[in-house]
Amino acid sequence: MNLSIKNMAISPSPTLAIDSKFKEMKANGVDVVGFGAGEPDFDTPENIKNAAIEAIKEGFTRYTPASGTLELKKAVAEKFKNDNGLAYEPSQIVVSNGAKHSLVNAFSAILNPGDEVIIPAPFWVSYPEMVKMADGTPKFIYTTEEDNFKFSISQLKEAITDKTKALILNSPSNPTGMVYTKEELKAIADVCVENNIYVISDEIYEKLIYEGEHVSIASFNEKIYDLTITINGMSKSYAMTGWRIGFAAANPQIAKIMANIQSHAASNPNSIAQKAALAGLTGPQDNIDAMVKVFKERRDYMVERINNIDGVSCIKPNGAFYVMMNIKALYGKELYGQVIDSADKFAELFLEHAKVAVVPGTGFGADGYVRWSYATSKENIKEGLDRLEKFLNN
Numbered sequence: 001m002n003l004s005i006k007n008m009a010i011s012p013s014p015t016l017a018i019d020s021k022f023k024e025m026k027a028n029g030v031d032v033v034g035f036g037a038g039e040p041d042f043d044t045p046e047n048i049k050n051a052a053i054e055a056i057k058e059g060f061t062r063y064t065p066a067s068g069t070l071e072l073k074k075a076v077a078e079k080f081k082n083d084n085g086l087a088y089e090p091s092q093i094v095v096s097n098g099a100k101h102s103l104v105n106a107f108s109a110i111l112n113p114g115d116e117v118i119i120p121a122p123f124w125v126s127y128p129e130m131v132k133m134a135d136g137t138p139k140f141i142y143t144t145e146e147d148n149f150k151f152s153i154s155q156l157k158e159a160i161t162d163k164t165k166a167l168i169l170n171s172p173s174n175p176t177g178m179v180y181t182k183e184e185l186k187a188i189a190d191v192c193v194e195n196n197i198y199v200i201s202d203e204i205y206e207k208l209i210y211e212g213e214h215v216s217i218a219s220f221n222e223k224i225y226d227l228t229i230t231i232n233g234m235s236k237s238y239a240m241t242g243w244r245i246g247f248a249a250a251n252p253q254i255a256k257i258m259a260n261i262q263s264h265a266a267s268n269p270n271s272i273a274q275k276a277a278l279a280g281l282t283g284p285q286d287n288i289d290a291m292v293k294v295f296k297e298r299r300d301y302m303v304e305r306i307n308n309i310d311g312v313s314c315i316k317p318n319g320a321f322y323v324m325m326n327i328k329a330l331y332g333k334e335l336y337g338q339v340i341d342s343a344d345k346f347a348e349l350f351l352e353h354a355k356v357a358v359v360p361g362t363g364f365g366a367d368g369y370v371r372w373s374y375a376t377s378k379e380n381i382k383e384g385l386d387r388l389e390k391f392l393n394n
């Protein structure tokens with residue numbers, strides 16, 4: 001039987017694979033420390049949980065409008081206005097089952113076969129696969145650590161062809177934690193407007209910034225507003241990864257196509273989680289500040305320790321909760337009888353011999369690096385780095 005050639009070529013998420021391997025080892029009683037997960041280790045705030053309990057008690061357990069309830073879409077529009085200076089009508093908002101789902105809807109809404117989508121590398125593992133799932137062709141721009149993992153305007157211009165349909169922007173970035181400045185974003189916006197290129201702006205880490213400020217690219221002028229699909233959600237800022245609420249905002253035509261796709265593919269996002277998200281967006285925001293403070297301390301500790309260990313190094317990320325550790329100096333060296341020749345090999349040996357799970361950069365388009373998530377306790381971070389030191393001294 002012939003199965004879908006396009007979809008058989010879609011690879012599984014390497015970050016989820018590492019995380020499930022870590023969880024399996026842990027369940028089997030292995031003393032393993034995990035740095036693969038891309039989720040806050042904090043609990044969902046009480047007011048959000050209570051709103052969900054209330055929703056169940058009140059019987060708010062039926063289908064809602066496919067693109068989300070009007071009250072939640074109004075709250076999302078308010079969020080965009082207050083946080084990002086973006087004016088969207090509720091009809092321009094589509095609430096989905098996580099930002100991942102919003103992104104899939106966005107690519108499905110704008111791409112035709114052969115359309116090229118520019119993806120700056122290192123990239124979040126799902127972008128290329130999502131583009132391919134929507135019949136698009138990923139076109140990578142490779143950034144370097146020397147340039148703080150940011151692409152230049154000339155790199156962007158060089159990557160543009162007559163098939164270019166969109167650019168993916170992810171600031172703060174997973175996996176590098178880099179944050180584009182207002183000036184950099186304005187220059188990117190100008191190129192996109194000039195060349196009539198859509199921008200998929202994934203702003204899921206917007207609240208997790210330690211230096212600098214978050215700017216939404218759609219906020220510069222009418223033209224870039226019209227070309228941008230702004231993606232955000234509850235997972236990272238509100239410690240709500242399992243609740244699965246994300247949202248997108250776009251010009252009315254794109255929003256309508258996204259809502260139509262979703263109405264057939266998924267109906268509405270979970271009704272109870274929508275009530276919880278409403279409480280998150282409209283309730284007190286102090287949990288976020290507390291979380292940011294803790295993440296910043298952990299980041300500082302991790303960066304300092306890594307840069308004091310021979311053979312590895314990293315630059316300081318300004319946002320999100322990841323550190324990209326450079327392991328290129330280890331290539332060609334022997335550890336536990338095996339030659340380190342790739343990030344995959346390093347991660348495999350590190351897990352096998354030190355029982356520490358990190359994600360090889362290969363899946364992010366960045367061999368020579370492994371990604372540590374510091375969304376885990378300070379004790380775990382200390383233990384993981386102690387084990388790294390011992391591992392390298394083998």
Ligand SMILES: Cc1ncc(COP(=O)(O)O)c(C=O)c1O
Nearest residue numbers: 038098099100124174233235246
């Ligand atoms: C850059 C980026 N975008 C989107 C998502 C997906 O978020 P959600 O859990 O809301 O689907 C993630 C999750 O890891 C992410 O890192």
